[in-house]
Amino acid sequence: MQSIDMGSEEFLTEITKTKKFTDKVCNQFDWVYNPNEDVNEGVLMGLARHRLLYGKRFCPCFMVIEDKETGKHKSADDRICPCKPAIEEEIPTQGFCHCGIFCTSEYAEANR
DSSP states (O other): OOOOOTTSHHHHHHHHHHHHHHHHHHHHHTOEEOSOHHHHHHHHHHHHHHHHHHSSOBOTTSOEEEOTTTOOEEETTOOBSSOHHIIIIIHHHHSBOTTSSEEOHHHHHHTO
């Protein structure tokens, strides 16, 4: 397994890009960040790490596997942020996505 130096310039640059990406996702879908900053930090770090390792922002809460035939990586449940289950099911019905970074403003207010 590859490792990433989370203090490296490469990682710090990617975490900045990932934060801009998640800001755009929030604006696009009218979502807000989880009021728990520790959750957001962990998910942002996981998204940035996956982007550096695999070239895509796979949801960090799901396994990334290698397709034996193609050699390409994919998440076990095909979850690339923002994932289809979050958009179509999780956030509309429960107020937050599986990873917890994105939620409705109502959910955030109730959990502050």
